[in-house]
Amino acid sequence: MDPKLIETVVACVVKGLGYKLPVAERNGIPVGISNRHIHLSLKDAAVLFGDGYNLTKVRDLSQIGEYAAAEMVTLVGPKGVIPGVRILGPFRNHSQVEISRTDGFMLGIRPPIRDSGKITGSAGLTLVGPVGALTLKEGVITAARHIHMSDIEASVFNLKDGDFLTVETAGLRASCLKNVLVRVGPNFRLELHIDTDEANATGLNNGDLVSVVPG
Amino acid sequence: MDPKLIETVVACVVKGLGYKLPVAERNGIPVGISNRHIHLSLKDAAVLFGDGYNLTKVRDLSQIGEYAAAEMVTLVGPKGVIPGVRILGPFRNHSQVEISRTDGFMLGIRPPIRDSGKITGSAGLTLVGPVGALTLKEGVITAARHIHMSDIEASVFNLKDGDFLTVETAGLRASCLKNVLVRVGPNFRLELHIDTDEANATGLNNGDLVSVVPG
Numbered sequence: 020m021d022p023k024l025i026e027t028v029v030a031c032v033v034k035g036l037g038y039k040l041p042v043a044e045r046n047g048i049p050v051g052i053s054n055r056h057i058h059l060s061l062k063d064a065a066v067l068f069g070d071g072y073n074l075t076k077v078r079d080l081s082q083i084g085e086y087a088a089a090e091m092v093t094l095v096g097p098k099g100v101i102p103g104v105r106i107l108g109p110f111r112n113h114s115q116v117e118i119s120r121t122d123g124f125m126l127g128i129r130p131p132i133r134d135s136g137k138i139t140g141s142a143g144l145t146l147v148g149p150v151g152a153l154t155l156k157e158g159v160i161t162a163a164r165h166i167h168m169s170d171i172e173a174s175v176f177n178l179k180d181g182d183f184l185t186v187e188t189a190g191l192r193a194s195c196l197k198n199v200l201v202r203v204g205p206n207f208r209l210e211l212h213i214d215t216d217e218a219n220a221t222g223l224n225n226g227d228l229v230s231v232v233p234g
Numbered sequence: 235m236d237p238k239l240i241e242t243v244v245a246c247v248v249k250g251l252g253y254k255l256p257v258a259e260r261n262g263i264p265v266g267i268s269n270r271h272i273h274l275s276l277k278d279a280a281v282l283f284g285d286g287y288n289l290t291k292v293r294d295l296s297q298i299g300e301y302a303a304a305e306m307v308t309l310v311g312p313k314g315v316i317p318g319v320r321i322l323g324p325f326r327n328h329s330q331v332e333i334s335r336t337d338g339f340m341l342g343i344r345p346p347i348r349d350s351g352k353i354t355g356s357a358g359l360t361l362v363g364p365v366g367a368l369t370l371k372e373g374v375i376t377a378a379r380h381i382h383m384s385d386i387e388a389s390v391f392n393l394k395d396g397d398f399l400t401v402e403t404a405g406l407r408a409s410c411l412k413n414v415l416v417r418v419g420p421n422f423r424l425e426l427h428i429d430t431d432e433a434n435a436t437g438l439n440n441g442d443l444v445s446v447v448p449g
Contacts, residue, residue: 120434121336132406132437163406191347191378192432193412217407219335220435222347 047228048166048186051081051210052218055118056107057092057146063114063155064106067092067148074108082167083206084109094118095145095152098127116144116159119216123161133160134200162214165200167207176231179203185232186211192222195232262443263381263401266296266425267433270333271322272307272361278329278370279321282307282363289323297382298421299324309333310360310367313342331359331374334431338376348375349415377429380415382422391446394418400447401426407437410447 064072074088090106094116101122115138116130123130123142130142142159145152166184173179180203187195196217211229218224279287289303305321309331316337330353331345338345338357345357357374360367381399388394395418402410411432426444433439 120437121430124434191413195410195412197408197410198406214435215336216431216434219339219431220429222335 047230048209048211050218050223050225050227050229051212052223052225053117053162053212053214054105055094055101055116055122055215056105057117058107058111058115060112060114061110063146063153064110066151066153067146069150074106074110076108080107081208081210083208090148093147094122094126095147096126096128099125101125113138114153114155114158116146116155117162117214118159119214120161121216128159130159130161132163134163134165135160162212163200164196164198164211164213164217165202166209166211167202167204168209169207170203170205172209173201173203186229187232188221188223188227188229190222192220194221196221196229262445263424263426265433265438265440265442265444266427267438267440268332268377268427268429269320270309270316270331270337270430271320272332273322273326273330275327275329276325278361278368279325281366281368282361284365287365289321289325291323295322296423296425298423305363308362309337309341310362311341311343314340316340328353329370329373331361331370332377332429333374334429335376336431343374345374345376347378349378349380350375377427378413378415379411379426379428379432380417381424381426382417382419383424384422385418385420387424388416388418401444402447403436403438403442403444405437407435409436411436411444 059067064074068090074090076086077089078087080086086108088106088108091103092106094101094104115135118126118130126144128142128144133141138158138160141157143154143156144159145154168176168178178184178201180201182201184199184201185195185197186199199211213223274282279289283305289305291301292304293302295301301323303321303323306318307321309316309319330350333341333345341359343357343359348356353373353375356372358369358371359374360369383391383393393399393416395416397416399414399416400410400412401414414426428438
């Protein structure tokens with residue numbers, strides 16, 4: 020069957036079943052601002068916090084299964100130090116540090132702009148925890164902006180995982196942000212993820228709504 | 235005479251005389267990134283650096299007559315401190331502190347986005363110099379993005395002081411920035427001024443070129 024037809028049928032059925040699009044069709048896509056944070060591997064967590072250490076969940080994040088942990092470490096770069104950087108759980112296969120370009124200047128490193136998980140050849144950095152210090156050879160990135168959405172939301176938007184789109188913001192610092200990666204997954208909830216530089220440059224706050232530029 | 239005709243004639247004459255547009259017509263408008271900085275009144279400089287103190291020029295800035303001074307002070311807000319913030323000369327009638335929204339979060343203040351000189355009702359802050367400390371009741375802003383250009387450049391672009399336009403950037407973080415104020419003056423040189431948040435959100439560096447979005 021024609022995939023386009025399948026998509027159309029799914030979108031119609033979804034709408035017919037009364038599925039309530041979060042805010043998408045009505046107003047726009049909600050913004051979630053990512054402050055600097057760290058995803059740790061079990062092995063690296065052992066170095067920073069001790070063998071067999073388990074993270075302490077303090078708050079669920081908007082994406083299902085992800086949480087903010089109580090644990091924090093200090094980032095130490097060649098030019099500066101940033102204390103109190105939060106660990107997000109659960110553990111991942113590879114440690115990944117996500118910082119803004121502003122943070123990079125403070126630390127004296129230039130992480131590349133990358134999609135989460137694509138850390139080969141990215142920047143290195145030293146992390147200092149209560150039990151030990153760890154120098155990552157790579158794993159430090161500035162996260163590329165992206166929109167999470169569920170399969171159903173993707174159907175309704177007529178988008179698929181890996182698509183790119185442009186979003187538009189309003190206000191004194193009204194901007195359009197191009198090259199926004201669409202990430203579709205069953206556990207994803209509709210949200211545009213930008214970093215603190217992008218939020219501050221556009222004047223956006225958590226929960227603000229942006230619109231998709233047609234075309 | 236029709237003002238539009240005058241502009242057209244001036245632009246033709248200017249071009250006929252072989253006036254060399256910096257880079258504008260050829261490639262775009264060069265970017266100048268403003269880091270946090272301070273313009274001081276003579277009176278406020280006396281409090282921070284001592285009576286009759288003169289600023290020490292270390293470097294001319296791109297706009298004619300403006301310079302970076304050797305002098306620096308510490309900004310002290312309710313939530314944080316930023317040391318080593320540079321004074322720009324010459325003295326002005328009113329002191330003005332220009333910081334990014336990121337800086338505002340670090341200090342614990344929320345300066346409004348304003349055009350330079352429009353400080354009524356803006357944020358306050360304490361400045362600490364080698365001789366004394368000074369608490370400004372207002373004068374702290376996040377500078378609204380703007381383009382400086384000479385009268386001749388404005389003629390060629392067919393723009394006038396106070397106009398607004400949209401500029402476009404390229405690269406991984408390609409964006410368009412709306413509401414860019416055009417500032418025309420005989421001592422101005424063609425340059426888009428953005429702050430560090432805007433530079434980091436778009437991946438722009440000093441001297442990069444942006445294009446004007448037609449329309």
